[in-house]
Amino acid sequence: MTAQRRRARVESAIVTMAAHKRILRSLGNGPTRRSLFGPVDREQLQREYRAALRRDLEDASRRWSFDFASEKPLEGGDFHWEGVSGVRVPLLYRACQEKQQKRPCEAHQPGQSAAGKENIPKTPERCAALPHEVEKTPEKSSELKRKQTNITDFYQAKKRLVATPRKSGQ
Amino acid sequence: MELLCLEMDTIIRARPDPNLLYDDRVLQSLLTIEERFLPQCSYFKCVQKDIQPFMRRMVATWMLEVCEEQKCEEEVFPLAMNYLDRFLAVVPTRKCNLQLLGAVCMFLASKLKETRPLTAEKLCIYTDNSIRPQELLEWELVVLGKLKWNLAAVTPNDFIEHIMRKLPLPEDKLELIRKHVQTFIALCATDFNFAMYPPSMIATGSVAAAICGLQLNSTNHSLWGDNLTELLAKITNTEVDVLKACQEQIERVLMNNLREGRRQQQKQQQQEQGGQRSKALDDQDQSSTPTDVRDINL
The missing domain is CATH 1.10.472.10 (Cyclin-like)
Known part of the structure; x- marks a missing residue:
């Protein structure tokens, strides 16, 4: 019998829940907009962000035996790197500016963004906005950022020396 | 002009893909990889x-x-x-x-x-x-x-259709059941006690809680009787006892949430009545709706 009563309670709870849901929808932008844990310490946040990126970069350098900061291969890792001329690399892997010139579709994007789909043009725009963004941020993070975008450039330059799969990085 | 307005709100959705939903290999793969994303x-x-x-x-x-x-x-x-x-x-x-x-x-x-x-x-x-x-x-x-760029994690929602299609559920109730299952899954996500549970277990427990909550198991008694839990456990390879415990835990969380929500609402109303009578009308209007929705969740 207690199980039955429990079920009945759950059932009535579900009905109440549905009612709340309807009310919630009509509340609009009011109470959901709130700061939960007080003000954010912006400077510390920036410091932590830069430290986190630097750590990611160090991990990546170890994993790929490549110093992404100075863009030089490292000795003694699992990979041996050879340079490849940029012309031989598929268009997709070339630097951002080059890509923009050759792809006419990206030039049209800003005009289309007025069409009301506020989210859709965001991604292509970011590529164009990147140099501008880098200018705004303080020197250290801008350096990290620019180096990071170059990682893909070097995917093409690599030749895998060790055939055995590596367990690190997972 | 008006035509443009109509176009704006259309959300293009893919239809449910029978090749994905009615193939048991998909369910088995989900069960195999789900632990990786815990x-x-x-x-x-x-x-x-x-x-x-x-x-x-x-x-x-x-x-x-x-x-x-x-x-x-x-x-x-x-x-x-x-x-x-x-x-x-x-x-x-x-x-x-x-x-x-x-x-x-x-x-x-x-x-x-x-x-x-x-x-x-x-x-x-x-x-x-x-x-x-x-x-x-x-x-x-x-x-x-x-997150190592592993974003396509398995969620409890991935299991809903796979579970529901294997149950003899009344056609006209499917939409309602689905809604309730999704609600229970969201509720579980707000509660840390469920954070380490495999998504399939949360999904199975939520389906059980939804069917019991809507009392579909009593009307359809001849179809499965008390075997609902066993049937569900078999679908996602969960142990019956564990599943039962999970279902009860979900129901408990729901009760607590609603009780807490109601308490907050009452407290607010009391404050309104006991406090300043001179408040503007629109303020009082707000008090009659649950302005503090944090603990209702849904």
């Missing part, structure tokens, strides 16, 4: 110093409200909570950055699952501008790195 540890004990379980609850409730208000797809919220838990399991985080993390996780989950994802600007407004879009974008990169 947080690595119960992080309040071993990683976090500054944040506590009730703070996770606060940020989860806020995230759910944002997803509700923005009418996100159902799986966005559970997926965002998966990102949040996985991040917190590896990175000690300060309390004041928790809401930023929650916003980043919604940002990512929405981009993965929606045709029109939430924008950074919108999310920042929901934090009452305590964070800036620039910060959101920066931390997006950090979170992605910590």
Whole structure:
């Protein structure tokens, strides 16, 4: 019998829940907009962000035996790197500016963004906005950022020396 | 002009794909890989110093409200909570950055699952501008790195259709059951006790709770009788006892949430009545709706 009563309670709870849901929808932008844990310490946040990126970069350098900061291969890792001329690399892997010139579709994007789909043009725009963004941020993070975008450039330059799969990085 | 307005609100959705939903290999694959996306540890004990379980609850409730208000797809919220838990399991985080993390996780989950994802600007407004879009974008990169770019995590929502199609459910109730199951799944995501459970178990427990809550098992007695739990357990390879415990836990969480929600509502009403009578009319109007929705969740 207690199980039955429990079920009945759950059932009535579900009905109440549905009612709340309807009310919630009509509340609009009011109470959901709130700061939960007080003000954010912006400077510390920036410091932590830069430290986190630097750590990611160090991990990546170890994993790929490549110093992404100075863009030089490292000795003694699992990979041996050879340079490849940029012309031989598929268009997709070339630097951002080059890509923009050759792809006419990206030039049209800003005009289309007025069409009301506020989210859709965001991604292509970011590529164009990147140099501008880098200018705004303080020197250290801008350096990290620019180096990071170059990682893909070097995917093409690599030749895998060790055939055995590596367990690190997972 | 009017035609344009009509066009704006259309959300293009793919139809349910029978090749994915009616093939048991898909369910088996989901069951095989789901454990890979669980947080690595119960992080309040071993990683976090500054944040506590009730703070996770606060940020989860806020995230759910944002997803509700923005009418996100159902799986966005559970997926965002998966990102949040996985991040917190590896990175000690300060309390004041928790809401930023929650916003980043919604940002990512929405981009993965929606045709029109939430924008950074919108999310920042929901934090009452305590964070800036620039910060959101920066931390997006950090979170992605910590998640090793593994974003396509298995969520309880992935199992709903696979489970439901194997149950003899009345056709006309399917939509209602689905709604309730999704609601229970969202409820579980707000509660840290469920964070380490495999998604399939949460899904199975939620289906059980929904069917029992709607009392479909008593009307359809001849179809399965008391065997509902056993049938469900078989579908997702869960143990019957564990599943029963999970279902009861879900029902308990629901009761607690509603009780707490009602208490808050009453408290507010009492304050209104006892306090200043001279308040403006629109203020009183607000008091009759549950303005503090944090603990209702749905």
